[in-house]
Amino acid sequence: MSMSHALNTTTFGHAMLSNFLLDPSYLNLNHGSFGTAAKPVLEAQHNYVLQQEARPDIWFRETYKTLIASTRERVSAEVGLPSADNLVLLENASAAVNAIFRSLSLKPGDIFVYFSTAYGMVKNTAAFLEIDKGIKILEVQVKVPITSTASLLDPMHEALESLSAEEQAKVRIATFSHISSVPAFIEPIKELTEIVKSINPSALVLVDAAHAIGQIPVDIPSLGPIDYYLSNAHKWLYAPKGSAFLWTNPSQIDSVRPQPSVISSENDVAGGTDYLTRFGYTGTKDFTAYLSIADSLDFRDSLEATNGKGSIIEYTNGLAKWAGDYLSSKWKTSRLSPPEFEAALFNVVLPTTDYKRATDLQTYLLNEYGIYMLALLDEPTSIVYTRLSAQIYLERDDFVKVGDLVLDFLSK
Numbered sequence: 001m002s003m004s005h006a007l008n009t010t011t012f013g014h015a016m017l018s019n020f021l022l023d024p025s026y027l028n029l030n031h032g033s034f035g036t037a038a039k040p041v042l043e044a045q046h047n048y049v050l051q052q053e054a055r056p057d058i059w060f061r062e063t064y065k066t067l068i069a070s071t072r073e074r075v076s077a078e079v080g081l082p083s084a085d086n087l088v089l090l091e092n093a094s095a096a097v098n099a100i101f102r103s104l105s106l107k108p109g110d111i112f113v114y115f116s117t118a119y120g121m122v123k124n125t126a127a128f129l130e131i132d133k134g135i136k137i138l139e140v141q142v143k144v145p146i147t148s149t150a151s152l153l154d155p156m157h158e159a160l161e162s163l164s165a166e167e168q169a170k171v172r173i174a175t176f177s178h179i180s181s182v183p184a185f186i187e188p189i190k191e192l193t194e195i196v197k198s199i200n201p202s203a204l205v206l207v208d209a210a211h212a213i214g215q216i217p218v219d220i221p222s223l224g225p226i227d228y229y230l231s232n233a234h235k236w237l238y239a240p241k242g243s244a245f246l247w248t249n250p251s252q253i254d255s256v257r258p259q260p261s262v263i264s265s266e267n268d269v270a271g272g273t274d275y276l277t278r279f280g281y282t283g284t285k286d287f288t289a290y291l292s293i294a295d296s297l298d299f300r301d302s303l304e305a306t307n308g309k310g311s312i313i314e315y316t317n318g319l320a321k322w323a324g325d326y327l328s329s330k331w332k333t334s335r336l337s338p339p340e341f342e343a344a345l346f347n348v349v350l351p352t353t354d355y356k357r358a359t360d361l362q363t364y365l366l367n368e369y370g371i372y373m374l375a376l377l378d379e380p381t382s383i384v385y386t387r388l389s390a391q392i393y394l395e396r397d398d399f400v401k402v403g404d405l406v407l408d409f410l411s412k
């Protein structure tokens, strides 16, 4: 990675802001939704763009393909895979879920399973297949607050057990979130997969890990017999927007033959173009964000060379734990789960039960103080809460500040 930006590898906290483009008058307490790319990584991406535009044919016919292969290898090693043969790069979690769901040969009555906390895109894609192919959806309610692993395992087990034997045989795919979006909980993937496969061994399990890489250590082989795993690099890894990966269990590559959402001129579907080629070129576009995933791993390695291996996750998760305890105590409220269900994303109940007032608070914090803090409503319970993100460029003081401002506003 060639860098002209002076990389700052000092200790985590506000000093790290110099590695990002965040507006100095903006306090980003919601890294989770869209991430923010690191300057050295964007610079590396720009260098790729320069190469692409300087010698277009060489870039598209050779250079980017070589770089895609080395990036796939780098990412595969990062997530504990013995080889890069089953991992492809693509633009985002939505593209990955669409590719898999829409590659399944479906029959009317096939059942798609997910929790109520599944991301909207998962639900929308399933809804499309409900209309288009006549599949059925089994949405399993997650009750918040969650108190233990059983809060997630028991409802899933009960919902699948209560299906008739004929319906159980039709369970086609279950989708779990490694870390759900709102509220944010780490899900027990291995145990959930065991439940699904004990009901129907041929049911597929897709793990939507949009929030995982960079936020928690990821080791795909340790998650049990899952079939698909995908994660965004643009959220927690500091990679540019439009960078993600999809891993397909080798046993599913030939049977399901996943196709990307866009079928390109290099994808001879009738002739059986292989998985890597199908996803490797999806029409002419700027693929440089994909390649920059390797640079975001380099960036993280540089920070960890100074701060210690694993220190990014240690700092962000540690700050989240502290801030969750601090804010729930300051606001005399509670968290939505025991701390082991959270990583750098954490949920704290706001000191109001009025959702409208909470959204006014969100607007006030943004307009008056440049603070972005999400106000959220858990509809089944009417719990009003916030989901916050700890990051290497944040410090305890940031959460102390927002803790006070929330109380000031709500006391008026």
Ligand SMILES: Cc1ncc(COP(=O)(O)O)c(C=O)c1O
Residues within 6 Å of the ligand: 032, 033, 092, 093, 094, 095, 119, 121, 177, 179, 180, 181, 208, 210, 211, 232
């Ligand atoms: C759990 C989950 N899945 C999928 C996505 C979609 O990610 P993208 O918009 O990058 O496709 C998100 C985005 O926040 C998410 O939280």
